[in-house]
Structures are given as structure tokens and as C-alpha cells.
Amino acid sequence: MDTGEVAELGADSWAVTLAPRLAQFTAVARHEHVTRAAQELGMPQPTLSRAIVRLEEDLGVALFARHGRTLSLTPAGRAFLAATERALTDLERATESVRADVDPAAGKVAFGFLHTLGSETVPGLIRSFRADHPRVRFQLVQNYGEAMIERLRAGDLDLCLTSPVPDYPDLVARRLDEQKLRLVVPDDHPLAARKRIRLAEAAGELFVTLEPGYGLRRITDALCAEAGFTPRVAFEGEEAETLRGLVAAGLGVALLPPPAVPRPGVAELTVTAPRAVREIGVAWLDGHPDTPPVAAFKKFLLSRRGRLLPR
Secondary structure (H helix, E strand, O other): OOOOOOOOOOOOHHHHHHHHHHHHHHHHHHHOOHHHHHHHHOOOOHHHHHHHHHHHHHOOOOOOOEEEOOEEEEEHHHHHHHHHHHHHHHHHHHHHHHHHHHOOOEEEEEEEHHHHHHHOOHHHHHHHHHHOOOOOOEEEEEEOHHHHHHHHOOOOOEEEEEOOOOOOEEEEEEEEEEEEEEEEEEOOHHHOOOOOOEEEOOOOEEEEOOOOOOHHHHHHHHHHHOOOOOEEEEEEOOHHHHHHHHOOOOOEEEEOOOOOOOOOOEEEEEEEEEEEEEEEEEEEEOOOOOOOOHHHHHHHHHHHHOOOOOO
């Protein structure tokens, strides 16, 4: 089987046929005695004897050589035991892993969020949540909105913070907060001395924006359309702070959320018209059962409605 290939477990699959008997075979191989193995497994000795005989018949291979009441492994039996022990060890580890992930006190939450929320908002949220749930573990994923939604659908994420708030029939989404967007211009730009601006006044400017598919790009295009123009895009990127750097270098202007820390080389203007905000919401897959740690974190996020973002 090639690496990464997944076995198909049909009704005639060897895995389906053999799985219930692997622990029985391993116990007999370890003890080399059916009675002692049966005592360990808590089952009648005749039942275990029949199960081992049936296993050999199904395989068409003698796994044991019989010596009165005792048994010894044949070469085929030793090879089969090595593979069986690996399979049972992998199963035990997988079981422990999935049980650990759903543990109410120390389970795992797979949480996605926008890059712009990663430097301040999300660390603060997790710190506050872990004050009451100190052992809950997080798998954190930063990405743009549509990519996170696909990972929700694939089962890779439990929850995600995104913008705009998605509206899909297979998702549940709740608005949590809104964030003002500012027009960011180079600090030597003629508009840099202004505190406020109507977006229509920037109609003649070159814009730097996120790539198509990003939520902030859709919001930028929609706000410019509402202001009566289509932005002339000079550069497209994947991360808001990179765009701020491009603005500081004099390569254009941008509509961006506030930075975590002030960025030199730019001026950030309040947009008075149209109302320039982006809504931040939490989304999850509809009908997907929550583990206890996911349910606790979801409840925590919903309790932060209206105060999710630093003020």
C-alpha cells in the first residue's frame, strides 16, 4: 500500500475479519498457553481455543505448534504477532489521543482566526478563557475567511473568527463585534494632515489591498462602490501589516483595521462616509457535535459579544 493510501474496510476486508481476534491471538502468543490467556481475557478456555483455530483456518496458516497444553509460535505466527502488536499499539495510541481531545478539563480546541486578529485579540481571548480552563489545549490556525470555512467543512476546525460574518446554510454564525476601518496614507501624503475623510475623496488614489477572496478585500470593494468609485489597485497582498508597509513606502493607500501597535511612516484617517466597519463573527459547522472543551470555548466567545476586540 502506498504511503497515505487508506484501506477500504468492506465486509470482506481482512481488517474487519481479524480485528476482534487480534487481542486474543496476542494473549495466547504471549502466554503460549490457552488456559492462562483465557483467564487474562476473562473468557472461557474452549471459546478462546475455537477462536484461535478459526483464525488459523481463515488465514490458511498455522500460527501455533501444539505441544500438549502449551503452544509455540510458528515462523508465520511470529511474523503475524509483530504486525499485530504494532496494530494494537497504534489503536491504543489513537484511542488515548481522541479521548484526550474530548476531555472536559484538558481537551483540544481547533480554532481558526484572521491574521489581523492574531497579534492582540486572540492571545487576549485565550488568556482570559484559560483563567478558568487552564489545561485546555488549542490548535491555532491563521488564515483568510474562505479558507477557514473550507477547513470547518473538512472537520479540521471546530470554530473560527472571521469577517464578513458568513451566511451559508451549512454553517452557524454569530456576530460578535465590529471594527472600524481607517484610510491609511503615507505620512508625507497631502491627505496625511487630515483627521477625517470621506472615502469618495480618495477616488483618484492608487490602492493596495488584500487579494480577491479575502474578506477585507470584499469589504474594501463594497465600500468604494458605495462611495461611487472602483478602486485602482496597484498592489495585492495576503497580510494587512504588509499592506501598511507598502503604504509607508508610498505605493498607495489602503482601508485597514487599526494596527496592534502604531506603524511609523503612515497616517490613519477616520472615514466619515460611508460607515467603514467590518463585522467580526464566530462560525461553526451546523449539526456538528461539540466536545466539552469546544462547547466551553464557544460559550465563552458568545459571552464576549460587543467586547471581543480591544478598545
